[in-house]
Amino acid sequence: MHFSKTAALAVTPLLVSAAPSLETRQAVQKVTVNLATKYQTIDGFGFSGAFQRANLIVNLAEPKKTQVLDLLFNTTTGAGFSIVRNGIGSTIDSSRDYMNTILPKCPSSPTGEPTYVWDGKDSGQLFLSQQAVKYGVKTFYGNAWSAPGCMKSNKQDMNGGSLCGLSGTNCGDWKQAYANYLVKYVQLYAEAGVKVTHLGFLNEPDFSTSYASMQSSGSQAAEFIKVLRPTLDKANLTDVGINCCEATGWSVASQHASQIASAGAESMVYAMTSHEYTSRISGTMRTTRRVWQTEYCDLNGAWSTGWYSNGGAGDGFTWANTVFNGIVNSNLSAYLYWEGVQDRATNNNPNEKLILIDGQNFVVSKRLWAFAQFRVVRPGAVRVAASGGSNLKSAGFVNTDGSVAVVIINSAASAQTVGITTTGVTLTNPVITAWVTDNSNDMKEVVVTLQTDKSATASVPARGMISFLVKEGAVPPVVG
Template identity: 60%
Template sequence: MHISNPLTAALAALPLTSANPLDTRQSSPTLTVNLAQKYQEIDGFGFSEAFQRAYNIYNLPEPKRSQLVDLLFSVTTGAGFTIVRNGIGSSQSSQSDWMNTFLPASPGSPTAEPAYVWDGKDSGQVWVSQQALRYGVKTFYGDAWSAPGFMKTNGKDTNGGQLCGVSGASCSSGDWKQAYANYLVKYIQFYQQSGIDVTHIGFLNEPDMSTSYASMQSTGQQSADFIKVLYPTLQKAGLSNVSIACCEATGWQAQSTMTAALKAAGVENMLGVVTAHTYTSGISGTQPTTRKVWETECSDLSGGWSTAWYTNGAAGDGFTWANNIYTGLTTGNVSAYLWWVATQDKATNNNNNEKLILVDGNTYTVSKRFWAFAQYSRTIRPKAVRVGVSGGGGGSNLRSTAFLNADGSIAVNVINSGAGAVTLSVVGTGATAARGWKTDGSNDMTEIAVVVGTDGTVSGVSVPGRGLTSVVISTAS
């Protein structure tokens, strides 16, 4: 480089540090929040402890049990999860971690009086839900993998089959749609007896496949047939506040097809939320609906147990899931993002990555995936609204979201896919105070120092290389 100006030459000789008053190259890039640009409302982030996973927590000795509950639900030291997805049992036994039905015997016909049997535990899920209540969780989603076997074309709750009475599924025993709707209402009432208000009810799980455990197949039209029965049944039972969720397809594209069919069948206005998984196809766009959309199940089913944050983009990495959540919130406009199970032991499914936390005997180990969720769940609270955010520099390395919480605070989350750290300023919020946290290979939502200027600018927001930083900003309004 040829340097002819003496001042320029002097600047070039100085070290590039923030202590250098003449070094203009150290000005931080800026993120601009646009509170007037609004997108979807957020219901929350969560997990399931279905198929008896809840006992992994319940059976831990104290103080480990209380510590793990705190880790899941605390907004100061844990993930602050706000949605619990419970499985509604349909099986005759508890073998292979199946979930027991509370209607073990057929009443003989769809119109006969059922003999319900409720144990008050529901595979440990009642206890987990009660713990969540203590932390202020208000969203409880009950989802059935299948109807009881005697209500289906194949006579059992496993290996697919369809609900008797929907289009193309006639049974000699009769039409069981109303009986199944009554069954789901009874489930909600049982939970009410335990002090838990079920807010969302689902009647399917992965209806586009058949499995050796509880499963029930359904097309979009068949699902609509049942929704037309379930909706008025909830109304009649005084449960109009419970939202119907459908349809939990294995992938985003499969659910898009089902969503379009529900719309064509005229039941969209009866739905509370459209629900989908991301196993067979990831989130590549919005669902074709005006209803809220939830991503209700995702995980790494094939990878061996890992606590890694970043290993070249592996499917189980925490950094991978930070980016997946970002895609769900932005590309998918989802109002909720749920992981599969919170806990699992070593023996189940060859100790794979489908869990956030490994429970091993009397102790537990937390994955970095957990902390990716925590950065979003703890800072973006229920009823938050996603708002516009732009800038930040960093080329394609930075991915940012911003949310206006119901309490007036603003959450800004920034992912840095570059190898080097980036320090940002945030404007457009009118900040009066702010706190920040970061997660990377050596940090688990560790608090960072940020500075709030008299003009409302938040500066010193450090985002680690291949890391995630969240800032919660308080305002005067």
């Protein structure tokens, strides 16, 4: 098997079987990974614990608490998520499922001295983040749904309104005060051992809701970005990236990106961010920045745990294709599901979550395992070209350690034998591991055969998914 030569890695040798029969060889669907054709850098995959959903994990007794955390973050037995999106609260208390603000009472003027109040819990999100750190997660996205109400044109954190000081408002100028507020949040998390790496100041600004919400155009967002970036820099937070603007859909997010560029603030943004509720991802966004899909789920479908049932919106197979489309067809650097966990009562128990927590019990959906198939793609990986095979969707990646990840979806109604090969310099002792997910398997390791033609083959079930990870090994494999 041909791969780019890298430094040797100490890995456990894979079980490698003898070569298949001639008939099986003839049926192999070949996928070629071209390491020379490079696309976007991957920041990772993640989820949110906002609106007090993280408290559901906090309230679990052991060993179930650890079991759920393993499902979310473990890179060997779970989904291996590498991004946590936390909601920055704006409500004066945490009644219902609201997220409380660190500034329950604003000063009388934008230049007044703020009195911040930190409860050390942040609706359970701090605990979730601290646990994620233990699993090696390094990307934490703090995202505000709204500024505190006193800083807005409608004087409340809900029902839309705009940040005072932006074009079109006439309520004083609270831009600097809001920037200071966001910086304080980052500092409080740092003091608790969690480094916030990305910061967002809007959520669905094209939509007014009865809960925390704040409206803005891309041009108005650019006005605030020009205040927030130097405020972060002055606070020695130069490595905190600004994300914007969390539109309800791809088309509006694309408009925001264009407006921010026109306003001269594009270079101050780390990633342009979008949801997929009002318009699905299609094509690539015209921006020089990275692009993240930061929230989407099936809000209507009743809770389901299935992998494939005629292509239902909540099916694991549907989500495998959804994430694949974003990463491969639209060059996303990150894809985040909405909620990692949720209870049965919320919103009539739809497929908003990956894991249902019901009191002290939990149930895992196949959507989680669709994301788990991408755990072979680690932060910093570069997507490379991959193609070939009938009824297959394939994506290739080179991780920062030199390993090569190949993620393949089998759309056929029958199992197929897939063979992967790459263009490039020959790897001395390739050790290849593969895992499959379908109706019966959850990221199950399967036998890989290294053929005499240097390809590696394995069987992927009907409407299933397979992920290969190729590393340099110390022990030569058995060649069929």
